[in-house]
Amino acid sequence: MxxxxxxxxxxxxxxxxxxxxxxxxxxxxxxxxxxxxxxxxxxxxxxxxxxxxxxxxxxxxxxxxxxxxxxxxxxxxxxxxxxxxxxxxxxxxxxxxxxGDHGCRGVGGGKAERRARRETALQLIDPRAYASAEIVYEGDVWWIAAELDVTVQVVEDYRLLLHDGGTVLGGVW
Missing domain, CATH: 3.30.2010 (Zincin-like)
Known part of the structure; x- marks a missing residue:
């Protein structure tokens, strides 16, 4: 299993x-x-x-x-x-x-994990709330996470999506 x-x-x-x-x-x-x-x-x-x-x-x-x-x-x-x-x-x-992922290891596991992290960040972080928190907390990832009620990892994953620009919606993360 x-x-x-x-x-x-x-x-x-x-x-x-x-x-x-x-x-x-x-x-x-x-x-x-x-x-x-x-x-x-x-x-x-x-x-x-x-x-x-x-x-x-x-x-x-x-x-x-x-x-x-x-x-x-x-x-x-x-x-x-x-x-x-x-x-x-x-x-x-x-x-x-x-x-229907069967694990994070082995063939396809890394891709499944990246996809799950990308989808989690997109589902849980509202772009307007994130932009506001970035300004208020001057980019401090800990306080941004606290404001958005997510983990630091989810904020960092969201930042990676923003950094990649147009590839976020194209599914190439």
Whole structure:
């Protein structure tokens, strides 16, 4: 069984504590019971359910934030992550799920990982909010990430897309 894995780091200033264990989401009924919207996490969970993917929150090995199991249509997210880390990891693993990726290693693994990171950055970062945060925080990646409720890695991936200019929408990242 191969895994598509995320390795987002704990990179948010002042937000490294985990508030409470997350409830597994395997149906729309579970989604309604959550009663919260952790900065868009509920929308991502709804996307997962629409795709027929179950999401579970469990302790994972150090350095591993999430994984997608294509054979079981299952995403597992480390239950110790902060809300922004969960959101970014879930978006990343959903990108793997949408493409039916079977892992990040081996033939095609690097391409699948780059695609998942690109799609995560484009999905989670609003261009206007990013531009405003760039000005307000004078390019400081940590504070921009905090303002946008994403990880530093997602901001850096978005910056790479901006740097590449016209290739962002052309799919050549």
């Amino acid at each position: 191969k895994l598509a894995r995320s390795r987002h780091t704990a990179d948010r200033p002042g937000r490294l504590t985990h508030t409470r264990p997350q409830q597994d989401v395997t149906s729309f009924n579970d989604l309604q019971k959550r009663g919260d919207d952790a900065m868009g996490e509920t929308d991502l969970l709804a996307q997962a359910l629409t795709l027929g993917i179950h999401v579970r929150y469990r302790p994972l090995a150090p350095g591993l934030c999430g994984c997608y199991l294509d054979t079981g249509r299952l995403i597992v997210i480390d239950d110790a992550l902060s809300a922004p880390q969960r959101r970014c990891t879930l978006a990343h693993e959903l990108a793997h799920a949408r493409h």
